Every structure is written in structure tokens, then in C-alpha cells.
Amino acid sequence: MDTDALRWFQQVADGTTVTEVSELEGLTQPGVSRALARLERDVGAPLLQRTGRTLRMTRAGAIFKRYVDVVLHELDDGLSAVNDEMSPDSGTVVIAFQGSLGTWLIPNLLASFRAEHPDIRFELNQIRDEIAAPRLLAEGADILITTTSPRSDDVGWRPLMVEPLRLATHRDHPLAEQESIALRQASAESFVTLRAAYRLRRLTDALCQAAGFEPQVAFEGDDVPTLLGLVAAGLGVAIVPAHHTDVLERPSVRYLELTDSAAYRTVSIGWSTTRRLRPSAELFRTHVIATARQSS
Structure with missing residues (x-):
């Protein structure tokens, strides 16, 4: 169904003449009349009838008009929403x-x-x-x-960017006295890590393997804050991204720089x-x- 014809029907039903519609739309008057006639054929009922020089809605037209108003309102809202979505300053x-x-x-x-x-x-x-x-x-x-x-x-x-990785330990751990550490120095420690599906866990395993050992995993978790909580409780050490050491302050945890060349993500x-x-x-x-x- 032609949405232009729906709009012209709406305008005529609201009192605009066919001549005025044609002038507003830049069309010929017969062109608008033919579009309204096609709309009536599509609907299957007469929508407008002439009373003197004025077109008025039939009963079917009045019923149809209520739905046309809703449809065109929703359509205009949809077009406006798409326009907002495609605008560089909104969406x-x-x-x-x-x-x-x-x-x-x-x-x-x-x-x-x-x-x-x-x-x-x-x-x-x-x-x-x-x-x-x-x-x-x-x-x-x-x-x-x-x-x-x-x-x-x-x-x-x-x-x-490249984000360094650090070794998190409890503040009372013997390793915590150092500012930096080679990962092989922690080979005998219990590790708390993310589960195997996580990229950080795979990096942890690869770093330990490159340092010549397989980590002894005591606990596995699903996020870095959980790992740091376990470290704070003295349950192991963990390899964590450097930025977490800045935003997740834990007084009982120390963060040691790793000197291993691949200790980054x-x-x-x-x-x-x-x-x-x-x-x-x-x-x-x-x-x-x-x-x-x-x-x-």
C-alpha cells in the first residue's frame, strides 16, 4: 500500500482539499485523485465522497482513518529513530x-x-x-x-596498548620483599588462576612453561577480583594485569613486576x-x- 496515498488521504480527511494537497506535494490534481482511487481499491471500500465541492469521509473512511493515523504516527517515529541512529552525533x-x-x-x-x-x-x-x-x-x-x-x-x-603482567602475593609472603621477580622464582608456589577457557589463564600457563615449570593450581575463578581476594587470604599467588593493581586496592596484596620478556598482554x-x-x-x-x- 502506497504510504504517500495514505498521507494524502489523511490530509483530505482532515479538511485539506485535493488542490491544496497537489500544490503542497508538487503534483498534479489528477495524480492525487488517481492515488486516492487506487487506495480505495486496495482497501475495498469507498473512503471519500463528494458533498458539493468538498470531499468528506464515508463511514468506512472514518473507521480506516483511525488506523491510518496510528500507522503513520508509528512510521514517522520509526523514521525519526532511524535518522537519530544514523546521525553521527546520536545513536x-x-x-x-x-x-x-x-x-x-x-x-x-x-x-x-x-x-x-x-x-x-x-x-x-x-x-x-x-x-x-x-x-x-x-x-x-x-x-x-x-x-x-x-x-x-x-x-x-x-x-x-601493551599491558604488563604482575605477580600478586600476600604482603607477608617472602617474595613480597622484592620489587621485581623472575617467574621461575615462584615455581614452588601455589597459584590461583582463572579457568582454562580464559586468555589470562592461557598466558599464565605459557609464562610458567617458558620459565621451566607447570604451575600448581590451588584455586580457579572467573574474574581477577576473585583471584586477588584469594591472594589477600594467603591462598596462593596470581599473575594479574598491571592496571588491576591501580584500581583494585588491597592493602594485604603486593604486586611484583615480572622480568620475564613475555609478561604482558x-x-x-x-x-x-x-x-x-x-x-x-x-x-x-x-x-x-x-x-x-x-x-x-
Whole structure:
């Protein structure tokens, strides 16, 4: 059904003449009349009848008009919402991010971005490491911020920063007297780690293997704050990202720099290469990359 004809019917039903409609729309009067006649055929009932020089609604027209008003109102709201979504200064950006980045990096990026673009909204989705990037983007994420960079032609990646890893120990632990440490010095310790599916756990295992030992895992958890709680209770040592040592203050925990050359993780941003980013999402992607460049 022609939405233009619905609008012209609405205008005529509200008292605008066919001549006035044609002048407003830049059309011929016969063209508007033919469109209204087609609309009546589509509906299957006469909607307008002439009374003297004026077109008035029939009973069927009055019934139909109530629904036309609702439909066109919803349509206009939908068009307005899409326009807002596609505007570079509004809309919603969907971000999927690794949980361990949610205490420092994501809040900092959002705060600096919203200072310049206060009307852009965000949908935040904390993800587990094992969920594949192409799947996340296919399910609606605009931007990924993670420490994994899988090879895929469907995903574009850009490194943002290198984050050192540190060894967390209880403050009364003998190792806590040192400012830095080689990981092999902790080979006899009990470790508290994330579960095997997490990227940080895989990094922990790889670092220990490179240092010549297999870690003795006493406890496994699902987030870094849990690991630090276990360390604070004296239940083991843990390899944690450096930024957590700044934002998660625990007086009973000491953080030692690791001198091992591979004791770091790379934080990256990802986006789909198979669909164009909405303007608001492209603005945020550009902001994240520029912020990382300024910080390096």
C-alpha cells in the first residue's frame, strides 16, 4: 500500500482539499485523485465522497482513518529513530569487551568520548574469552575491545596498548620483599588462576612453561577480583594485569613486576569488515584508536 496515498488521504480527511494537497506535494490534481482511487481499491471500500465541492469521509473512511493515523504516527517515529541512529552525533554504539578491561579501560574511554559526544548512547556487553569475535559482530556488536586478536577476514583488528603482567602475593609472603621477580622464582608456589577457557589463564600457563615449570593450581575463578581476594587470604599467588593493581586496592596484596620478556598482554580493538559501521560507532572507533596513540 502506497504510504504517500495514505498521507494524502489523511490530509483530505482532515479538511485539506485535493488542490491544496497537489500544490503542497508538487503534483498534479489528477495524480492525487488517481492515488486516492487506487487506495480505495486496495482497501475495498469507498473512503471519500463528494458533498458539493468538498470531499468528506464515508463511514468506512472514518473507521480506516483511525488506523491510518496510528500507522503513520508509528512510521514517522520509526523514521525519526532511524535518522537519530544514523546521525553521527546520536545513536547507540554496542560494545563487547573482555571482563578484565571493565574496571579501568572501558570507563576511561567512555568518559573521554562522552565529554565530546554526550548524546551518543552505549550498550555494554561483557564477554567471555571463548566467544568468537565473528559471532559477536554478527550478533550485533559494533566494537570489540579484548586481549585476543583472532585471524579472520571478517574482522579488522588494531592493537591499542601493551599491558604488563604482575605477580600478586600476600604482603607477608617472602617474595613480597622484592620489587621485581623472575617467574621461575615462584615455581614452588601455589597459584590461583582463572579457568582454562580464559586468555589470562592461557598466558599464565605459557609464562610458567617458558620459565621451566607447570604451575600448581590451588584455586580457579572467573574474574581477577576473585583471584586477588584469594591472594589477600594467603591462598596462593596470581599473575594479574598491571592496571588491576591501580584500581583494585588491597592493602594485604603486593604486586611484583615480572622480568620475564613475555609478561604482558596486548589490548586490541576489533570491528566487522563485512558491514559498514554506523556513524556513531565509527566516531567511537576513531576516538579509541586516537586515545591509544596519544597514550603510547
